[in-house]
Amino acid sequence: MMDKLLLTQWCNIILYYLRNIAKFAKKYPLKKNSRSNIIEDKTNKNLYTITLNLGKVRSYSKKELVFSKQHTKNKALWQILNCFMSEIDEKFKFNSIFISKNLKCGWHTDKNNIGLSYGLSLGDHQGGGCIIKDENGDENILDYHNYPRQFDGHKLHKTLDYNGERFVLIFYTHK
Numbered sequence: 001m002m003d004k005l006l007l008t009q010w011c012n013i014i015l016y017y018l019r020n021i022a023k024f025a026k027k028y029p030l031k032k033n034s035r036s037n038i039i040e041d042k043t044n045k046n047l048y049t050i051t052l053n054l055g056k057v058r059s060y061s062k063k064e065l066v067f068s069k070q071h072t073k074n075k076a077l078w079q080i081l082n083c084f085m086s087e088i089d090e091k092f093k094f095n096s097i098f099i100s101k102n103l104k105c106g107w108h109t110d111k112n113n114i115g116l117s118y119g120l121s122l123g124d125h126q127g128g129g130c131i132i133k134d135e136n137g138d139e140n141i142l143d144y145h146n147y148p149r150q151f152d153g154h155k156l157h158k159t160l161d162y163n164g165e166r167f168v169l170i171f172y173t174h175k
């Protein structure tokens, strides 16, 4: 793992970039999000969510993985995040990054992922870790605020309550 000062600098660069993108992004009312595992966040005053898929997504025909349209518009961010992740864990392979702002997920498993994922949350928020339930029903809290952490998205997990501005990046390999 890189030293603390360098990690802080990286987090600041990425956050600066994400805040700029968020200014111009489409904002979706939380209630109308089509993903069933996304729940309305009553603990948070933010009334909208923003999502961004970088890297590969499944094509409409479902036959192949293709670069998302959002990826094509944000290639520089993709390159920055690839550079960042290679500094964090050079052996970690991924082909997609899911980025969100103001998102809160109920219990779910990640169904389109292969292997482990890395999570990172950025921004001025309190709380908002991820709670993960293992096979025995034991729950563990994963706090990835300003510190990328690896986790298994195939296990049941959900977002803990939080307040404030919360960007989340999930680095993973799309099936």
Ligand SMILES: [Fe+2]
Residues within 6 Å of the ligand: 105, 108, 109, 110, 153, 157
């Ligand atoms: Fe998830």
